[in-house]
Amino acid sequence: MHQMTLAEIARGLADKKFSSEELTKVLLARITQLDPQLNSFISLTEELALEQAKTADARRANGESGALLGAPIAHKDLFCTQGIRTSCGSKMLDNFKAPYDATVVSKLAAAGTVTLGKTNMDEFAMGSANESSWYGAVKNPWNLEHVPGGSSGGSAAAVAARLLPAATATDTGGSIRQPAAFTNLTGLKPTYGRVSRWGMIAYASSLDQGGPLARTAEDCAILLQGMAGFDPNDSTSIDEPVPDYAAGLNGSLQGLRIGVPKEYFGAGLDPRIADLIQNSIKELQKLGAVIKEISLPNMQHAIPAYYVIAPAEASSNLSRFDGVRFGHRCEDPKNLEDLYKRSRGEGFGAEVQRRIMVGAYALSAGYYDAYYLKAQKIRRLVKNDFMAAFNEVDIILGPTTPNPAWKLGAKNSDPVAAYLEDVYTITANLAGLPGLSMPAGFVDGLPVGVQLLAPYFQEGRLLNVAHQYQLNTDWHTRTPTGF
Ligand code: GLN
Numbered sequence: 001m002h003q004m005t006l007a008e009i010a011r012g013l014a015d016k017k018f019s020s021e022e023l024t025k026v027l028l029a030r031i032t033q034l035d036p037q038l039n040s041f042i043s044l045t046e047e048l049a050l051e052q053a054k055t056a057d058a059r060r061a062n063g064e065s066g067a068l069l070g071a072p073i074a075h076k077d078l079f080c081t082q083g084i085r086t087s088c089g090s091k092m093l094d095n096f097k098a099p100y101d102a103t104v105v106s107k108l109a110a111a112g113t114v115t116l117g118k119t120n121m122d123e124f125a126m127g128s129a130n131e132s133s134w135y136g137a138v139k140n141p142w143n144l145e146h147v148p149g150g151s152s153g154g155s156a157a158a159v160a161a162r163l164l165p166a167a168t169a170t171d172t173g174g175s176i177r178q179p180a181a182f183t184n185l186t187g188l189k190p191t192y193g194r195v196s197r198w199g200m201i202a203y204a205s206s207l208d209q210g211g212p213l214a215r216t217a218e219d220c221a222i223l224l225q226g227m228a229g230f231d232p233n234d235s236t237s238i239d240e241p242v243p244d245y246a247a248g249l250n251g252s253l254q255g256l257r258i259g260v261p262k263e264y265f266g267a268g269l270d271p272r273i274a275d276l277i278q279n280s281i282k283e284l285q286k287l288g289a290v291i292k293e294i295s296l297p298n299m300q301h302a303i304p305a306y307y308v309i310a311p312a313e314a315s316s317n318l319s320r321f322d323g324v325r326f327g328h329r330c331e332d333p334k335n336l337e338d339l340y341k342r343s344r345g346e347g348f349g350a351e352v353q354r355r356i357m358v359g360a361y362a363l364s365a366g367y368y369d370a371y372y373l374k375a376q377k378i379r380r381l382v383k384n385d386f387m388a389a390f391n392e393v394d395i396i397l398g399p400t401t402p403n404p405a406w407k408l409g410a411k412n413s414d415p416v417a418a419y420l421e422d423v424y425t426i427t428a429n430l431a432g433l434p435g436l437s438m439p440a441g442f443v444d445g446l447p448v449g450v451q452l453l454a455p456y457f458q459e460g461r462l463l464n465v466a467h468q469y470q471l472n473t474d475w476h477t478r479t480p481t482g483f
Contacts, residue, residue, distance in 0.1 A: 001027075005219050005390065006222045009023065009165060010066075010068075014060075020070030031116065031149050037482075038158070039165075041118055042133075043072070046166065049116050052112075052442045055112075064112075068111040068150075070112055071086075072113070072116050072156060073166050075167065076119050078201040080102055080199040080201070081198075082096060082100050085097055087134070089124065089132070090348065091348065092205065092327045093330070103233060104168060108223075111358055112227065116399040119154030120138045121150070123349045123351060124201070124314070126355055127150040127351060128146075128155070139181060141161040142184065142445065142446055142480045143162070143471075145407055146406065146407055149310070149401075149405060152334050154177070158364035159183070159214060160185055162483050166214035166215075168227065170200060170209060171208075172207045172209075173422050174189075176188065176213055177436070178422070178425055181400035181448065181451075182336060182447060184475070186217050186219070186437065186439070187211065187214075187216065188211045189428060191209075191458075192236070192471070193238035194237075194351055194457065196234040203317065204309065217249070217467040219412055224459060244437045248460040250464070251289045257393040257394045259294035259396045260391030261396060263296050264399060271402075273403070277399050280441075280473075301382070303419060305379055312363050312372050315356045321343075321348075322339075322340050323344070328343055328346060336374065376432075385451070395458075395465060398424055432456065433453055438469065438470065442475075
C-alpha cells in the first residue's frame with residue numbers, strides 16, 4: 001500500500017479499494033517503524049490524521065471526489081499548523097504552537113488531505129544538508145551515511161523512503177529541487193507568487209516559495225493544484241488563474257526548444273553527472289525536443305549575490321524572535337538587553353547566527369551600497385540573462401547539483417563549500433522563475449537530478465516535460481533498499 005503514488009491513491013479511493021483511514025493507519029505504522037533510522041519527522045499528528053481521514057472518507061461517501069480527498073501528506077515544519085508545534089527546525093520555536101494555519105495548509109486541508117505530521121528541516125531553512133536542525137540530522141534513505149539534501153530534507157527522506165506519497169516543502173535557494181535530486185524525487189519550485197507565503201515562517205521573503213515534493217511529475221501536478229492560487233493575505237501572491245496541471249501533462253514535446261547553458265558544464269561538475277545529463281537530453285530529443293546551446297553569462301556572480309541577499313533578509317525577518325512575545329526565553333534575565341542576548345544566543349544555532357551576522361553587516365550604514373545594493377544589481381543581471389535566453393528557448397535544462405549527496409558531516413567545518421553546491425539552483429530564486437528537478441540516474445548508488453527551468457507561470461510546461469520523460473524512463477520508480 002505504501003508504494004502507491006498520489007495518483008494511484010486517488011484512483012484506489014475512488015474505486016473503493018481501500019479507505020483513507022486504512023491507508024493512514026498503514027502509513028502511520030510505517031513511520032513509527034522506519035523513521036527512527038531517518039529522523040525525517042519532528043512531530044507526528046496521529047490524532048489529527050485519523051480524524052481528517054475519517055472526514056475524507058465521509059465526504060467521498062457523500063459523493064464528493066477530488067485527487068487530494070483522503071490523500072496522506074506531511075508539511076515541512078515551517079508551515080504554521082494551528083495548535084500544533086511549528087518549530088522551523090529550531091530550539092527557538094520548540095515550544096511554539098501556531099495560532100493559525102498557513103494558507104497552504106488550510107487550502108490542502110480543504111481539498112481533503114490528511115496531515116501525518118511535520119517534517120524535519122534545516123534550522124529556519126538555512127542549509128543544503130539538513131544537518132543544521134535542532135532536532136538532529138536527517139539521513140538519506142539511499143545511504144544512511146549520506147545527507148538527504150536540505151533544507152527540506154525531512155520531506156524528501158520521508159517521501160523517498162515511501163513513508164508517505166508526497167509532502168510540502170519550500171525553496172529559497174534550492175531547498176525543494178536539491179533534496180529531490182539527492183533522494184530520487186521530483187520537486188517543483190513554483191514561480192515566486194504562485195503559492196501563498198502566508199503562514200510560512202520567513203527566511204528570505206523575496207526568494208521563499210512553497211511547492212510540492214513527490215515521486216512523479218504527475219503527483220507534483222496534483223499537489224501543486226491544491227497549493228497554488230492568489231491569497232489576499234500575501235501581498236506578493238499573484239492574481240493569475242491556476243491552470244489544470246494534471247490536464248496539461250500529455251502535451252507533445254515535438255519541437256520543444258531546450259536551452260542548455262554552456263556555463264553549466266564547467267569545472268566543479270562531477271563528470272559522471274554531466275554524462276547522465278547528456279543521457280536525459282538524448283531521451284528528450286527522442287521525444288522530439290530540439291537542443292540549443294545558450295549562455296547565462298552572469299551565473300558566476302549568483303552565489304555571492306544570493307549569500308548577501310538571503311542573509312540580509314533573514315537578519316531582518318529573524319529579529320522578531322527576541323524571547324518577548326513567543327519563542328525561547330532564557331532563564332532569569334537580568335535586564336532587557338540580557339533577555340534579548342541570551343534568548344537569541346541560546347535559541348538560534350550556529351548557522352543561523354552566522355547568517356544573521358552576515359546579513360546585519362551587509363545592511364549596515366556604510367556597507368549597504370557595497371554589498372546589498374551591489375547584490376541586488378547582480379540579481380537584475382541574472383534575471384536579464386534568463387529573459388534573453390527565454391526569447392530563444394522554451395525551457396532550460398541542466399544538472400540540479402554539481403555533486404551527489406555528500407557524507408554526513410563532510411562539509412560542516414566549511415560552510416562556503418556547502419554554499420557552492422547551490423550553484424545551479426539559486427539563480428531561479430534570484431529571478432523568481434519556476435524550476436523542477438527530476439530523477440536522471442545514479443552515481444555510486446546515489447541519485448542524480450536533472451533540473452528544468454521555465455518562464456514565469458509555466459509550471460505546467462515543466463510538469464508536462466517531466467511527465468513525458470517519466471513515461472519513457474524508469475529512474476523515478478527506483479526504491480531505496482530497506483524501504
Ligand atoms: N542552501 C540554501 C541556503 O542555505 C538554500 C536553502 C533554501 O532553499 N531554503 O540558503
